[in-house]
Amino acid sequence: MLASPQREQGYRSPLARAAGRQGFVGYFMFAVMTFDRDPMRLQDVPAELFLWVQTAGGWAAFGAVMWLAVYYTRLREEDRTRIPAWQRTLFTVSLLVSFAGYLGYFGLIAASYTILKNPASVEKYKSWILTLAGAGGLVAVGVPFLRGLPPLRLRRIGALAKLSFKEAIRKKVLYAFSALLLVFLFGSWFIPYKPEYQVRNYVGIIYWVMTKLLLIAAIVLAAFSIPTDIRQQTMHTITTKPVERFEILLGRFLGFTALMTLVLLLMTSLSLVYVVRGVDKEAAEESLKARDPQYGELRFENTGDAQKGTNIGREWDYRSYITAANPNQEPQFAVWSFRNVPSALAERDTVRCEFAFDIFRQTKGFENRGVSCTFEFQTAQFVSSDKDGYNTDRSRWMTKSNLFVQKDIDEWLNGYRTRLESKANRPSEGELNALVEAKRARLTKNKLEAVGSPSYRLSDSAIDDELAEEYGYYVVPAKDITDYHTMFIDVPGGLFRNAQRKPIPSAAGSGGRAAIETRVSVTKQSVTQYVGMAKYDLYWRLDDPARGGDAAAFTLNFYKGAFGLWLRLCLVIGLATALSTYLSGVISMIVAALLFSGGGAIGYIQSIGQGTAAGGGPMEALVRLANRQIALIPLEDGTSKTLAEGGDIGFRWLIRRVLDLIPDVDRYDLTTYVGEGFNIPLTHLAFDLGALVLYLLPWIVLGYFLLKGREIAAPT
Amino acid sequence: MPQNAIVETRKLTKVYRDFWGRQKKTALRALNMEVRQGEIFGLLGPNGSGKTTTIKLLLGLLYPTDGEAFVFGQPAADVVKNERIGYLPEESYLYRFLNAEETLDFYGRLFDLPSAKRRTRAQELIEKVGLKADRKRTLREYSKGMRQRIGLAQALINDPDLVILDEPTSGLDPLGARWMKDLIRDLRTLGKTVIMCSHRLEDVQDVCDRIAILNDGELQAYGEVQTLLQDHRRVELRASDLQLTDELRRELEEVLRKHGGKLDTIGHPTTTLEDYFLRIVEESKAHPGRRFLPGAESRQRGEGGSTSRIAEKR
């Protein structure tokens, strides 16, 4: 029921999507997440809930009207009076509210086109009116539903659940799952050896087979159980006990869910062993892990568009490209800004920045030599005028061959003090002394017992660390980038300690600068080479790669990936059970399967629903047909245009309502995370669970009413 | 509704319709009847006369087209009333993959009975219906009669006040039928109310207090079995320790004539096949290993009495 706003992206062919996600076809060879849409955030939740009230409420109102028309009119007077008066009043009032809401909504749209001539002006009222109308529908349907809940007993639901469980086991349904063994036996024949994508392919194949096997089994079990009970009349014995009809629905749903959960756990565990043992060492090193990334916001500088780099006309525009500057141009930058960085990172010696870019060569370049890029890391403390000071300091201290005498130390500390004093956010005298003394302690830590004046050893990385902390800046002037591989830079922890400091007030601007920025540019040597990047191509590793524990993290992640499959299992079980309260087993199975697979192909249907498809909707197409116009030229103004567009608005509205019935299946596919070695955030799982509950709830309520109103012993 | 009426129907009508709402069959037409506390009520009628339909309406498995049905004073569609009802369907609609114990435990749970209570009741009932030896076998392996027995046990798991039995003796051997009849009478002594329908009229006559006879959905007769069956124009007399002689017959005719009547028949009564069958089976239990031998039968013809027509196997 959730038409999430993020889905409103351009359509991509299923093949391209599959390529991006699964990697069988191998579009992207590197281990990197490509997101079809941005992951959901906490601040998106209210909007999603409103959207849910609108869609679920709309369908509820529709259902209530249908109930009135089909059922209530046939109800005998003595049965009508059995519904309490307050409930009848509440039902009527909320349904009237809903009705008035929809009338107002369409009235508003009509008025905005005809009287106001400005459809945009009413945009903000539309959502409120729809929400109100939806809420009316929800109350009308929700109150009778809630009143049916108190008599429910766990013991009865449990008994029915256990029955479903036993039935599936005793009827030997589970033998079907031994088909997974085939994969274990022969799967490796089809899995390419190349280490870059070995893990991805193992995980991909395993999950693919598990998904198909489990989903089919779940859908068949759930779709046939209640219809079989009715047909074989075992239902008679049950409904003549004090069993609420809803308990039958819930019991079946929970029983099959419990069964499939067990099977899933077992299969996941076996598969995990298979993957971990099957993958060889090199592949394991690259991908058998669960990175925990911190993503930033990406913008571009000097490409003409902050959202986009240079367009090179390649595939769909998931990535944007930058190139080296010509002599008369400003250099192009891709800039990732990280607003909040966890303070725990400041305690590490180094923090790993990982990235994987796409390379597009205009000239052949040197084979096997990557494109060279400059990486600059800077904090909010850093101003670009500091860059010269940083470079002189660095070249000066780096020439000391790691050996510092007392004079060097004193000079360094003096320079440090002067710079701190000159800052706009100058620390107090006490703080200043403390900072200098702390630095002195660090610089003089490795004292060499030599004759005469003492000297101190400082490694290159220690110097970089100190400078990073001092300036809030670190640079890797030339890093070779190669296609296909995830690369990394270990950035000194000093940069993050610097980022902890209070930012400079004057330089802060209004909202404050991001805590850390990473600026990437292509070096002059690589002119005519284009480097493509997207938001999620560069990130900080929040987990410490130095600490190890990759295998454990991968294991946990593997189970988290299975959770995505579990959600889909719940989805089909709930859907099929709810449908089977009214439809026959075969029909329930087909409808549930269609809805589910509709979720996979939702992109195109949606583009019609949103009016983004070229050539418009059916009405416009009709007008074009009549006037022999091609789809790409806008229609001329006139009555036919108004009619066509007005008709299409109505049509699109209808299509969107039907689309709301289709589950957003792709969101539960977490295979990519596991295969590419990225940790699945717990919040992701929580949001997905929430979305599933919201999607299933209306279906379950529908099942409740259908089963409750059903004459069990009547022929169908 | 009278004080002691457990079930009452008012103009209860059921019309079966097809998918499009067209009428197909009027299975029950304006039925008015009531069942009283503590009685055994029999529903009779030929095949397709509406007996099962009536029962399903009382249980809420079907919804009335017209009229009303009340059980324990509540509308029949009410779920809560099922707490006090036990129902044995026409055929045992049970899960075949469960065994007897699991079956009883499952239905006990549906009554929200705690587990200790479920276990003791299940054991009691399994013993009562004589399935102790087969309690671990799945119902798939049961014979028709065994399924009927477990079906009855299932109907009694909640110690119901009203027991509704649709053809309780169908599929049972005569021994089982007798046992079932005894059990139904026991229920009456426990103060339960029983509604049953059956085609075996002798069963109904034996146990029912009151009956209703349906034909083609219409009520044809309704009342106490005794009153319905009594033939006030005739008198029956039985005597023992007498030799049937011509003299006795003449004297009897004379006495009857004096009172204005006339002798219709006089002779030895035959026992019912049921009684005979039961006796044979009892005897065979008392003498294990005995069996019928062909040929032995002709020698013993006409002997009558309880002496054996069956050769003893050495």
Ligand SMILES: Nc1ncnc2c1ncn2[C@@H]1O[C@H](COP(=O)(O)OP(=O)(O)OP(=O)(O)O)[C@@H](O)[C@H]1O
């Ligand atoms: N589900 C149904 N759909 C259509 N007609 C039905 C249905 N069930 C029963 N009937 C019809 O209703 C009438 C009464 O059927 P019912 O089952 O009540 O008879 P019965 O008295 O129990 O018969 P029997 O002695 O054979 O069990 C029959 O004519 C039958 O054809």
Ligand SMILES: [Mg+2]
């Ligand atoms: Mg019948």
